[in-house]
Each structure stands twice: as structure tokens, then as C-alpha cells.
Amino acid sequence: MKIKYFCPIWGSTDMEYAAFFEKAKNAGYDGVEMSLPMDDAEKKEILVLLKEYDLELIAQHWETLTADFELHKKEYKARMINLASAKPLLVNTQTGKDFFTFEQNAELINIAKEVSQEYGVKIIHETHRGKFSFAAHIVSQFLSKIPDLKLTLDISHWCNVAETLLEDQTEAVDLAIERTEHIHSRVGFSEGPQIPDPRAPEWKEVLETHTNWWQKVIDKRRAEGRTEFTIAPEFGPYPYMTQLPFKNEPITDQWTVNVFMMEHLKKTLK
Structure with missing residues (x-):
């Protein structure tokens, strides 16, 4: 099975689009993962440039933040339509709020399903703090009650929320793996969603734990007969x-870390 790697625009939003796409292409990525503006002209510019650089697109949604559910719902649908209409490889969405009711979050998931069916584009939901999917045991309830719900697995968030490497939630993790369509390969730990640097030997065990989860996803999709799968290395700024105290300087280079993660997974995942 071919694994395609997607470069997150997160951390590179200060660059011109063309410069970012060229840098991603030269680094060996197959595509980029990014949101798209609501402005049609800017959106068209991005899509044209992606074709010029021969990069695929995973469209990302995170912007719907309002706490008023009715307003949230309207904006969410508009953003789903905006992304799906661009015909990306898939739409990855951070959906809902952790304090919305089950029924409210399920309504948003259903809106995404309707847009997906209308535009013929897969829409999947990212596991993320602050969203409906903030914790392993909560997502299990959604997966049990919504049989066609699919995930982007960013399991780093769940490690942070649970303050463990989820050793006591294996059933919930296994169910999530069954439904995973895309991976964000950031490495979390008990006290944060991102270890300082995955190259550091003191984080070897935690990196291996995450890599083993990702390998299980690959094994499941391969067993189903899949020929392709997507991963976005997503260490963030x-x-x-972490920044060095008093200096406002990052402790390592985000871009280099994500390229390392891509190369690590190319060598490690079977």
C-alpha cells in the first residue's frame, strides 16, 4: 500500500502560497493539508497553484469556534460546502465543541455527511481537544451510535486529556483505529499534545507507542484492500x-521535525 505524506500549512502561514508549495514539494511531500479561504478568487488561486506544483490537497477545517450552537451550525455548513466544492482528496474537520450535547455534535456530523454526499467528497472528523472528539471514551460513544463515522486519528490529544498513553483504554483506541481514514502523526504524552522533539532519545518509547498505533491503522486498511493511505506529520509551532524562557525562541525547528517524522515513518511503517 502506498502511503502519501501531506505537509501541514500550520506553522508556515507567513509564507506566500507558491513558496510554501515549492518548499513542500522539494521536501518530498505528496500534497499539503490546509484550509481554504471563503473568498472565491483567493481559493481559485490556491487550487491553480496546487496543480502547477503537482500537489494533492487535504482540505482542513478548524475555524468554526462560536459557542452559540445555531450560529455555529450555519457557519459549519458553509465552511464544509466551501471546502468540499474544491474537490480535495478529502476534508478533515475539527467538529463541534466538547461542551455541546451529544445530539448537537451528532447534528454537525450529519451536516458533514450531507455535504459529503452532495459533493462526492469524503469528510472525516479529527480527534482533537475542545471538539466532540476530545477524548477516547467520548469518541467511542459516537462511533458506537454512528456506524459510518470516520476519523482522522490525532491520538496525541487523547494522551494529553487522559494523562496516560491510554494503556487502560485499549478498547476505545482499537475502535478508533477501526474507523481511521487519515493520520496526524504528532506525538503526545501525558502532560501535553506534543513532545519537545521526536529525535531525542528520552522520547523513544513514546514515539514507538504512537508508531505502533499508526502501524495498526495501516495494517487494518491494507487488510481491507486499500492501495493508498494518507499521513500528515503535524508537529506545530x-x-x-516549547519556547526558551525569556527569549521567545522555539526549542527546535518545526519544519525539520515534520520532515524527520515523514522520513521516520517512510522507513518504519510496513
């Missing part, structure tokens, strides 16, 4: 990345 400050405040995910």
Missing part, C-alpha cells in the same frame, strides 16, 4: 512547541 508555539504554543504547541
Whole structure:
């Protein structure tokens, strides 16, 4: 099975689009993962440039933040349509709020399903703090009650929320792996969603734990007959990345770390 790697625009939003796409292409990525503006002209510019650089697109949604559910719902649908209409490889969405009711979050998931069916684009939901999917045991309830719900697995968030490497939640993790369509390969730990640097030997065990989860996803999809799968190395900038006290300087280079993660997984995942 071919694994395709997607470069997150997160941490590179200060660059011109063309410069970012060229840098991602030269680093060996197959595509980019990014949101798209609501402005049609800017959106078209991005899509044209992606074709010029021969990069695929995973469209990312995170912007719907309002706490008023009715307003949230309207904005969420508009953003789903905006992304799906661009015909990306898939849409990855951070959906809902951790304080919305089950029924409210399920309504948003259903909106995504309707847009997905209308535009013929897969829409999947990222496991993420602050969203409906903030914890392993909560997502299990959604997966049990919504049989066609699919995930982007960013399991780093769950490690942070649970303050463990989820050793006591294996059933919930296994169910999530069954439904995973895309991976964000950031490494979390008990006290944060991002270890300082995956190259450091003191984090070897935690990196291996995450890599083993990702390998299980690959094994499941391969067993189903899949020929392709997607991964986005997604170590982020400050405040995910620690800064040196008083200097406002990152402790390591985000871009280099993500390229390392891509190369590590190319060598490690079977």
C-alpha cells in the first residue's frame, strides 16, 4: 500500500502560497493539508497553484469556534460546502465543541455527511481537544451510535486529556483505529499534545507507542484492500512547541521535525 505524506500549512502561514508549495514539494511531500479561504478568487488561486506544483490537497477545517450552537451550525455548513466544492482528496474537520450535547455534535456530523454526499467528497472528523472528539471514551460513544463515522486519528490529544498513553483504554483506541481514514502523526504524552522533539532519545518509547498505533491503522486498511493511505506529520509551532524562557525562541525547528517524522515513518511503517 502506498502511503502519501501531506505537509501541514500550520506553522508556515507567513509564507506566500507558491513558496510554501515549492518548499513542500522539494521536501518530498505528496500534497499539503490546509484550509481554504471563503473568498472565491483567493481559493481559485490556491487550487491553480496546487496543480502547477503537482500537489494533492487535504482540505482542513478548524475555524468554526462560536459557542452559540445555531450560529455555529450555519457557519459549519458553509465552511464544509466551501471546502468540499474544491474537490480535495478529502476534508478533515475539527467538529463541534466538547461542551455541546451529544445530539448537537451528532447534528454537525450529519451536516458533514450531507455535504459529503452532495459533493462526492469524503469528510472525516479529527480527534482533537475542545471538539466532540476530545477524548477516547467520548469518541467511542459516537462511533458506537454512528456506524459510518470516520476519523482522522490525532491520538496525541487523547494522551494529553487522559494523562496516560491510554494503556487502560485499549478498547476505545482499537475502535478508533477501526474507523481511521487519515493520520496526524504528532506525538503526545501525558502532560501535553506534543513532545519537545521526536529525535531525542528520552522520547523513544513514546514515539514507538504512537508508531505502533499508526502501524495498526495501516495494517487494518491494507487488510481491507486499500492501495493508498494518507499521513500528515503535524508537529506545530508555539504554543504547541516549547519556547526558551525569556527569549521567545522555539526549542527546535518545526519544519525539520515534520520532515524527520515523514522520513521516520517512510522507513518504519510496513
